[in-house]
Amino acid sequence: MTGLLIGEVVRSAAEAAPRRTALVRGGRALTFAELDAACDRAARHLAARGVRRGDRVACPARSLAAALPAYVGAARAGAVFVPLERATALARPPGAVTPCLVLTEAELAEVCPALAPAPATARAPAPGHAPASPPGPAPAGEGRPRATATPPDPAPGEGDPGEGDPGEGDPHLLLFTGPGRTRGAVVSQRAGALRAHCGVRPEPPGALVCGLPPGHWSAWTAVLRQWQARGTVVLPEEEGPAAVCAAVREHRAARLLGTPRVWEGVLDTAPHHLAALRCADVETAEPGAAPPRLLEAIRTATPGARVRAFFATPETGDLTAWEHADVRARPGTCGTPVPGVRARLARGELWVRGPLLFDGYVRDKRATDAALRDGWYRTGRAARRDEDGYLYLTGRRRAERERAAAPSP
Structure with missing residues (x-):
């Protein structure tokens, strides 16, 4: 490069x-x-x-x-x-x-x-989803x-x-x-390439089924990370857990990535299709959404896999990671910072810095100045850290809540 x-x-x-093969979707593939x-x-x-x-x-x-x-x-x-x-x-x-x-x-x-x-057919949107729409008023x-x-x-x-x-x-x-x-x-470009670097989230050889919902902000990094490793990305032909399970089975995937909601659907649909996985990854912007019972259920369905969870946000990329064994030993942890990320606690708030951070918020200097200072991103999350360096999120800070509620400039 x-x-x-x-x-x-x-x-x-x-x-x-x-x-x-770089990309597979249904019966179509690209080298x-x-x-x-x-x-x-x-x-x-x-x-x-x-x-x-x-x-x-x-x-x-x-x-x-x-x-x-x-x-x-x-x-x-x-x-x-x-x-x-x-x-x-x-x-x-x-x-x-x-x-x-x-x-x-x-x-x-x-x-x-x-x-x-395939050409779109007239059908009712899935429960909880709005129909696709262009951004704001459509340009002439x-x-x-x-x-x-x-x-x-x-x-x-x-x-x-x-x-x-x-x-x-x-x-x-x-x-x-x-x-x-x-x-x-x-x-x-630099932060995007580094977020996708194999050293941040080591991947096993073999195909990846990306079970993130279409349009999920992290899907772009997930695909690019697999291509950094020169591996194959498999995208399910349709939405829903049945299509994800079918993709894992058909392509003998080594790894499946999904949100907690995706994993819950997959485990309820066809968990026996997951037994050959070597890596089972859960990605969430809310660590509490990946409870111990979910990781235990994934472990049961994938006995030979490394079960991992990642706390990631658009501002930080991957922030922390924890494994199935960590949940048993340290209930409530969101793991330790991933390689390249430094973390510190300032008055009980989690701050992070490193080359994976975003540049700022577009057209919102006030929010950017409040969130990024001296190279540190203030996550707005109250946290504590144990003697082994494992982090535990304990809530949202008042400043973060105020930033979220601030009116548009």
């Missing part, structure tokens, strides 16, 4: 293992060479549509697989990729993001026809660059990058975060 750049992750894998070519087409497509370094590209696609070439292509073009999952598209504050381009599913299919989802001629009388405010770390090749410090991803009022966390 020539640098800590998102686009270089795929290019490096394509040079080292061009014929190895690393084919994926690399699709990412180049995406970058050229964005350039042809007038996207320049530092511009924001919104992608409300209903298929993670179809959006992945655009995600990498935007990084190669130096653009800021703005993934919009259904809840975010409806709940985020109007005007928080002014995209230069809103990608359509037709454009994604043109870039990589092999990964295009959706999918085309739109002119604005005044340019949008730059994101933290964005400045005026101008033309030229993207750099490690350029923003590449805008992730929406809560609780309370939704904010956009800006992640640089």
Whole structure:
């Protein structure tokens, strides 16, 4: 790799293992060479549509697989990729993001026809889910660059990058975060590449089934991490636990990643399909959502697997990790900081720092200044630490609650 750049992750894998399968969805698959070519087409497509370094590209696609070439292509073009999952598209504050381009599913299919989802059919949305929606008011001629009388405010770390090749410090991803009022966390190319580095979360060889819901903010890092290891990513053909179980069985996956809710559904559907897993990972932004009983149930269904849980947020990436054995020995722990993350307690609040941190909140200097000081991110979580360095979250700090409830600027 020539640098800590998102686009270089795929290019490096394509040079080292061009014929190895990079991505599988249903009966369709891409090698690393084919994926690399699709990412180049995406970058050229964005350039042809007038996207320049530092511009924001919104992608409300209903298929993670179809959006992945655009995600990498935007990084190669130096653009800021703005993934919009259904809840975010409806709940985020109007005007928080002014995209230069809103990608359509037709454009994604043109870039990589092999990964295009089947045509949508009229059906009721799943319980608890809102239908997909573009961000805020749709621009005239959706999918085309739109002119604005005044340019949008730059994101933290964005400045005026101008033309030229993207750099490690350029923003590449805008992730929406809560609780309370939704904010956009800006992640640089360098931080994104380091979050996906194999040393942060070591992976076993073999295929990964990514069971994170479509549009989940962490899915992009999970996929990129597997590609850093030059391994295969399997994305279920449909939503729901049955499709996740089928993907694990069909592809003899070594690892399954999901939220606590995904794992609960999988364990209730077909736990016998999980017995061959070598690694079972639970990812959550609320450690209390991964209770000991869940990790015990995963351990029972995957007797030969390493059962791990990760506390991660859009602002920090992976923050702490703990294993099944830790839960038995230290009830209530959220583990220890992952490699590259420093943690300290300041007046009972958990602060962290390191190269995985975000750059700040877009168009919200007040929240950025309150959260990031002297290189430390104030998580707003009350915590304690035992003599072996294990952390325990004990609630939310008042300052964090006030930041969440603050009105839009």
